[in-house]
Amino acid sequence: MSTTEPTTARRTVLTSVNPATGEVIDTHPIADEEAVAAAVAKARTAAASWGALSYSDRKRYLLRWSTRLVEKSDELCDLIHLENGKTRDDAFLELLLTLEHISWAAKNAEKVLKTKKVSAGALMSNFGAYIEQRPLGVIGVIGPWNYPIYTPNGSIAYALAAGNAVVYKPSEFSTGIGNFVAQAFAEANPELPDGIFTTINGYGETGAALVRADIDKIAFTGSAATGKKIMAAAADRLTPVLLECGGKDAVIVAADADVTAAADAVAYGATMNSGQTCAGVERVYVDASVRDKFVAEVKRILTDVHPGSDGKAAYGPMTMPSQIDIVRRHIEDALKNGGTAVLGGLDSIKGAFIEPVVLVDVDEDSAAVREETFGPTVTIRTVNSIDEAIDLANDSTYSLGSTVFSRKHGLEIARRIKAGATSVNSVLGFAAISALPFGGGRDSGIGRIHGAPGMLEFTTPHSIAVQRFAIPGMALMSYSRTASTMKLLRRVVPILHGRNK
Numbered sequence: 001m002s003t004t005e006p007t008t009a010r011r012t013v014l015t016s017v018n019p020a021t022g023e024v025i026d027t028h029p030i031a032d033e034e035a036v037a038a039a040v041a042k043a044r045t046a047a048a049s050w051g052a053l054s055y056s057d058r059k060r061y062l063l064r065w066s067t068r069l070v071e072k073s074d075e076l077c078d079l080i081h082l083e084n085g086k087t088r089d090d091a092f093l094e095l096l097l098t099l100e101h102i103s104w105a106a107k108n109a110e111k112v113l114k115t116k117k118v119s120a121g122a123l124m125s126n127f128g129a130y131i132e133q134r135p136l137g138v139i140g141v142i143g144p145w146n147y148p149i150y151t152p153n154g155s156i157a158y159a160l161a162a163g164n165a166v167v168y169k170p171s172e173f174s175t176g177i178g179n180f181v182a183q184a185f186a187e188a189n190p191e192l193p194d195g196i197f198t199t200i201n202g203y204g205e206t207g208a209a210l211v212r213a214d215i216d217k218i219a220f221t222g223s224a225a226t227g228k229k230i231m232a233a234a235a236d237r238l239t240p241v242l243l244e245c246g247g248k249d250a251v252i253v254a255a256d257a258d259v260t261a262a263a264d265a266v267a268y269g270a271t272m273n274s275g276q277t278c279a280g281v282e283r284v285y286v287d288a289s290v291r292d293k294f295v296a297e298v299k300r301i302l303t304d305v306h307p308g309s310d311g312k313a314a315y316g317p318m319t320m321p322s323q324i325d326i327v328r329r330h331i332e333d334a335l336k337n338g339g340t341a342v343l344g345g346l347d348s349i350k351g352a353f354i355e356p357v358v359l360v361d362v363d364e365d366s367a368a369v370r371e372e373t374f375g376p377t378v379t380i381r382t383v384n385s386i387d388e389a390i391d392l393a394n395d396s397t398y399s400l401g402s403t404v405f406s407r408k409h410g411l412e413i414a415r416r417i418k419a420g421a422t423s424v425n426s427v428l429g430f431a432a433i434s435a436l437p438f439g440g441g442r443d444s445g446i447g448r449i450h451g452a453p454g455m456l457e458f459t460t461p462h463s464i465a466v467q468r469f470a471i472p473g474m475a476l477m478s479y480s481r482t483a484s485t486m487k488l489l490r491r492v493v494p495i496l497h498g499r500n501k
């Protein structure tokens with residue numbers, strides 16, 4: 001190729017591939033800047049009518065969408081298996097959790113967002129004071145591929161229930177799935193205008209165009225690196241951001257833990273979905289007194305757990321080929337830095353499929369402990385006290401989920417962990433309870449999805465102060481204010497605020 005030729009031709013078509021076989025599944029036209037702007041303009045028009053509907057009307061439309069997804073569940077789970085690689089059972093579980101959230105958002109929007117009357121205070125007692133939560137308008141949603149329906153739905157269903165229109169860019173690794181879900185909304189509600197929930201397809205450039213477009217908020221789920229780029233780009237128009245990024249979640253196994261249950265949870269939490277779970281188990285800190293039993297039990301369980309593409313597989317292939325190199329680098333680094341693989345090792349990587357890898361005594365500064373691995377691996381470190389376990393668990397740039405196993409001190413330990421959520425004596429419990437907000441801090445992101453806080457993310461408060469009657473001489477914000485009013489205020493203020501000792 002001559003150096004004058006462009007090195008990257010502009011892509012117009014996105015090819016969707018089966019990660020297990022490399023076979024092409026489908027192609028999708030890529031939305032360029034103009035197409036993104038057109039989708040957002042259409043959504044803006046649709047938002048006006050959708051936002052004006054009553055909560056009960058929106059509830060009806062959202063629940064019809066759920067019913068449509070249930071009717072098409074076999075087809076959808078087949079597509080998830082094909083395009084994402086996960087097992088059909090895991091796909092169904094993901095659908096179930098998605099339906100739970102649609103239902104919660106649809107049924108709770110009114111309760112969470114209805115106008116609230118608040119006290120106007122003594123000085124303004126002639127006023128009625130109200131907070132109305134208004135939809136923002138058009139929400140841009142950018143999704144990842146690892147939970148291609150559950151994760152973006154944490155923004156989509158809640159934004160819709162709050163009265164917004166949604167323009168959704170699915171991951172380039174789950175485009176067919178994203179379009180299927182949006183199509184189901186349209187099929188379930190043929191009488192609704194176009195544009196309430198639409199998709200735009202493409203790679204990162206299409207996502208970047210959505211961030212630059214005339215949207216009212218961007219709700220992003222993906223890596224911290226992309227999240228930072230999105231926040232920087234959104235600053236240009238001061239577009240608010242909701243960022244759900246990665247994690248490096250720790251599990252603490254205390255001396256009084258049910259060791260068998262803890263091992264079961266860690267084995268599953270570390271490897272399910274090939275370890276491609278933002279709040280999956282990546283690090284374990286286990287008390288020295290139960291360490292040997294715990295490690296032996298994790299190893300025993302995972303010896304019988306294997307990836308594959310057939311009905312017997314516990315989990316599927318790595319969805320994104322580039323992630324395999326990251327997993328390899330982390331295993332190499334862990335072994336170079338004093339770690340030992342008690343199960344598997346570098347030869348566990350077999351093309352797109354990675355067998356479970358259990359690493360013990362890995363240096364805390366190695367990539368396997370500091371960076372998100374996103375593969376079916378786990379590091380286990382022995383600790384001598386709960387304080388040490390908590391310090392190590394909290395020593396991370398990420399702060400998303402966490403888990404504690406302790407019969408007597410679970411809550412106490414949970415309260416000392418710096419994370420957005422903690423599951424006590426189970427793994428990932430918080431992700432399956434719709435009313436609980438989900439999200440993290442630092443490199444794990446900004447804001448929350450799910451529950452009432454997740455609904456409020458897609459609204460803006462509108463404060464309304466209504467003067468119900470005038471108090472003669474008490475027009476504080478008027479040039480008609482009298483000297484005697486000020487005299488009265490000077491007497492009242494010490495009574496109201498000057499007696500706190």
Ligand code: NAD
Binds near residue numbers: 170171172203221244
């Ligand atoms: P990614 O950051 O590579 O991509 C996510 C999305 O961003 C994709 O749709 C991609 O096309 C788009 N994108 C890429 N560059 C962009 C840009 N410059 N502007 C706008 N959009 C852009 O992440 P991924 O590999 O798809 O997903 C895996 C990551 O997601 C992991 O870090 C995982 O932990 C995280 N994740 C977090 C949560 C959570 O709720 N916190 C849930 C699932 C996954």
